[in-house]
Amino acid sequence: MRIIKLNEQSRANILADLLKRDPNNYSAYEGTVQEIVDDVRARGDEALFEYTKKFDGAELSADNIRVTQAEIQEALSQVDPGLLAVMKKSMKNIREYHEKQKQYSWFDSKPNGTILGQKVTALSSVGVYVPGGKAAYPSSVLMNIIPAEVAGVEKIVMVTPPGKDGKVNPVTLIAAHLAGATEVYKVGGAQAIASLAFGTKSIPRVNKIVGPGNIFVALAKKAVYGHVSIDSIAGPSEILVLADETANPRYVAADLLSQAEHDELASAILVTTSMELAEKVSAEADAFVQNLSRKAILEKSLENYGYILVADSMEDAIETANAIASEHLEIVTKNPFEVMTKIQNAGAIFMGEYSSEPLGDYFAGPNHVLPTNGTAKFFSPLGVDDFIKKSSIIYYSREALEAVHTDIESFAEAEHLTAHANSIRVRFE
Amino acid sequence: MRIIKLNEQSRANILADLLKRDPNNYSAYEGTVQEIVDDVRARGDEALFEYTKKFDGAELSADNIRVTQAEIQEALSQVDPGLLAVMKKSMKNIREYHEKQKQYSWFDSKPNGTILGQKVTALSSVGVYVPGGKAAYPSSVLMNIIPAEVAGVEKIVMVTPPGKDGKVNPVTLIAAHLAGATEVYKVGGAQAIASLAFGTKSIPRVNKIVGPGNIFVALAKKAVYGHVSIDSIAGPSEILVLADETANPRYVAADLLSQAEHDELASAILVTTSMELAEKVSAEADAFVQNLSRKAILEKSLENYGYILVADSMEDAIETANAIASEHLEIVTKNPFEVMTKIQNAGAIFMGEYSSEPLGDYFAGPNHVLPTNGTAKFFSPLGVDDFIKKSSIIYYSREALEAVHTDIESFAEAEHLTAHANSIRVRFE
Incomplete structure (x- = not known):
């Protein structure tokens, strides 16, 4: 060196x-990716099956796109028992660490009749992308799914591209199953990201998409950001x-x-x-x-x-x-x-x-999905925080509002938002 | 109704x-915005001054782009004392609420010699965009700056477009000053966002950009996402x-x-x-x-x-x-x-x-910057969380690593990452 x-x-x-x-420099592919995303958004399953045939060489239909219990059982018989045992030990540690990240709803009440706080809620559904190809990275499957499961996400949808034979890697499948994926679909690439962001007949729409992928996957995630949330672009x-x-x-x-x-x-x-x-x-x-x-x-x-x-x-x-x-x-x-x-x-x-x-x-x-390329200046490791959101809680009694109502009215008037002022004023006419 | x-x-x-x-549907303007962003990234101040002349009609230079102490004093004399008093009461409540959102570093140690935890660090710099135009919204200035200040961000850079006279709204300026902005620049639009994301001679590069704006500002924020972090697109x-x-x-x-x-x-x-x-x-x-x-x-x-x-x-x-x-x-x-x-x-x-x-x-x-348009399914109110980031902390003693080293080696070997396995193995040769 x-x-x-x-x-x-x-x-x-x-x-x-x-x-x-x-990865933000690969704008050359942005057009292609946007086209795939728009097409899947417009044509749903039809476009999704076409791209899967084109890019993965697999014939998919609504009947075989979702991994079945039988396929999971088959995969289980194919995985080395030694690896399975290590994965279970590792999972225990990952789960224990992420349990400590949990955040709780809180409130602060005052005797004048005010309650302020934050309500913490798990996202109701997330999509986890897992790359296909020759190598399987079960550790990455665990690291992406377990924090969602610990956060309390009800619907954890994994997608991963199939081989030409229409099957997905058995180790990937077992890791997903152990970690708590609630459904697994055999799709990959930008078309999988678009399906998760907008929903198709076969693939449910989710609130957030996480997980690593190639440049097409990364750009597709950036393209759908705002329609759904995403983790950072790795x-x-x-x-x-x-x-x-x-x-x-x-x-x-x-x-x-x-x-x-x-x-x-x-x-x-x-x-x-x-x-x-x-x-x-x-x-x-x-x-x-x-x-x-x-x-x-x-x-x-x-x-x-x-x-x-x-x-x-x-x-x-x-x-x-x-x-x-x-x-x-x-x-x-x-x-x-x-x-x-x-x-x-x-x-x-x-x-x-x-x-x-x-x-x-x-x-x-601790999670191995971490901010790269200088983004540790503003991004955090993947964790339970990524799978929750907060709502502010505001309660004021009549007494509490009365004590400050003219202040609020004058602030609103100063911004020329008279209907804002009116909504406070009507309560003390 | x-x-x-x-x-x-x-x-x-x-x-x-x-x-x-x-706001994600306004892709018609994406090309224009990307051009401005790329131009400012390439030509810095020169492009920034040109766009400010073109869009805001103001002649700016490195000498007058930053708001001076004298300008703040002048603005202070122009603001209604009644509004000032209300703003101060409001600020007290905003600060008190956001103080309760603070998160702390934590660790968990075990007697076998392991320490795991998370270190919480404030972002070192953020940019706050404040729209210009006829109406001033000082409440929005407070809501964007105070959480950053409470989080402990050292450099809080506000940008807001100047009028044709090269001045910024005095109420906006005073709200920024009270809330804790450390520097204020008279720039707006996509060109301001690009300056904050990539830095120019006059404008410092920041780690994250927050604040509301028109569609050009929103699209510029989306365009620079990944180079810097952003709040959600309102x-x-x-x-x-x-x-x-x-x-x-x-x-x-x-x-x-x-x-x-x-x-x-x-x-x-x-x-x-x-x-x-x-x-x-x-x-x-x-x-x-x-x-x-x-x-x-x-x-x-x-x-x-x-x-x-x-x-x-x-x-x-x-x-x-x-x-x-x-x-x-x-x-x-x-x-x-x-x-x-x-x-x-x-x-x-x-x-x-x-x-x-x-x-x-x-x-x-509580913050009035809130997720809109259905994004409350996955985004949270702006808050202290937006201005911190976390780093995982991992310490293992020799004893602790020795107890599990073969497990780690076999997991790495299963993923065919032999140099990963090697790095554990050399410690127990």
Whole structure:
């Protein structure tokens, strides 16, 4: 891995490079996606079946688009029992962590007869997109569905593209079943997103759509935003390790590669105050790459977006971590908790040398759906918050309103909204 | 106001009618807006000044684009002291209510050496858009800025279009100053949104943009979503009153008109179980309209989107209220709290006959920026939640990781992510 001295210029260059991966830059496909979305909105199932034939090569109809109980039973017999056992342990942790995120309705009453508060309600229905293709990512299915289930969403609709044989991956199906999906449909791509946003005869309309997908899925989600809610638009994965001279170079190198292996746009960055660590991590990483199965991807992503930055001080290193706002941040320093207090922007923060990033991907409990590409400056990990909404509660007694009615009337009059003023005034004529 | 019998057909017709007001349907302007956004992104201040000259007729430069302390002092001398006093009382309530919304970082530790939690951080910067034009809405300025200030946002950047004289409305300016805006710039329209999203020499880039605006502003916000966060895209205002025979028809009529006066797309709906109330409210509303200053708008909006629906049962009435998911919902029944328990979807819920909607617009404390056009099914009122974000916290001791390391490795191997597995394995070689 290349080693670069951290200074204002190198930091600016790297920040600009990283933003090139922005999914918002793929506007070239926007027209195509909008066409598919509009077509499904207008023609419903008919368009949906046509696109599924065209893009997935599968013949679907209203009779076989929904996964049946028999198909779930069949899938269950195909899944490795060892994997099933691990998934169940992981699910327990994910559920326990998300239970702690629950928010409750609250109110504040005063003796003059006022009650103010917020009522928390679960969304009534959500759609979860799960990518198809050769690889199945059951961990991602768990991470998207469990928070919705914990929030109390009644209708959790999963969609995932079918293979040419019209079947969906059995591991995906079982993960969905265990996590609490209430219905599963064999559709994918922009056409699946449009179906969930507007509803078709076969696919129910939902209130929010979450889950990762390719660029067509991401753009379709952006296109339907406002008609429904969506989670944030995910970019390529990234890890930033903040380390001092106390870090174990072999662990750091292995952790950097764990994200670099995702795809050629993935980014792995070490920011350290120690040139010695920098050199050792570089050597360890290069050695690991030779022996890992995803060598070709690793070489590409490290060449594209892999950096070892050597900072003059931990302060500079932290400032850079905040500017990059990485999806995953590992703090491997003498006192990681103290460094954490200075972190403004990160999706998930892994502390100490045994909190390796994949622990969070698979097992610890916190969600692995995290803001990418600098959006940790304003977005949060997927969680129970994404599946609830709030309503304000306002109650005033006659006495309470009477005490302030002229204030309200004069504020409304100042904005020239006379019917607003009138609605208060009529109560005290 | 027209009276309609509530049944499946009339409900479906009204729902379809209301959705015609959807701001997402104005795609005709998307091209123009995207051009302005791209131009400002590419050329910065130069483009921004050109558009301000073109659309607002004001000559701006880097020297006079930012509102100065002297301008704030001048504005202060122009604002009616009575209004100032009311604004201060209102601000106190808004701040007190939003203080109660604060969320705190939390963690959960276990004796095996694991710590999991969430760190809550305020966004470091936000932009608040405030419309210009003849009317000033200081209440809206307060409602957008105070939650950001309570959340702890350090940089609150307000933008509002200047008049031809290069000045901004003094009331707007004073409301911003009182509420806690840290800087104010005299720019508006799509060009202001683009400046906040990408930054120019004069305008700082922010993490999130909130605030109401015309269709160009709304589409610009949608265009920059993902580069920055935005609040939801606001549609026309609406009120739904749920009432039984105990309601005072004069109060109900006045409250319906308070929202109908906003603009010709505003919607005012009464759903009641009492034909007698329906008839009385209709007559009262028609009489009020004749004597209110915004008569022309009221007549139009009631004709377009004003309905009195008579339901067979309170159950049917509630179901319709949930299907419409109104921005404002008033419950004026014998026992409003019991009805409230059945409400799934509403922006703000006003209970009892003295909780008139304008009380919430101006004074009570809850935010008046609320989800419109059915989006209360998935969006919440603007609040402190909009100005914070969360980071997951993960700490595992060696002991804790050792106990589960083979589980994590096997999960990663099952997903064929061998570098993920490797990063756990190296720690126990």
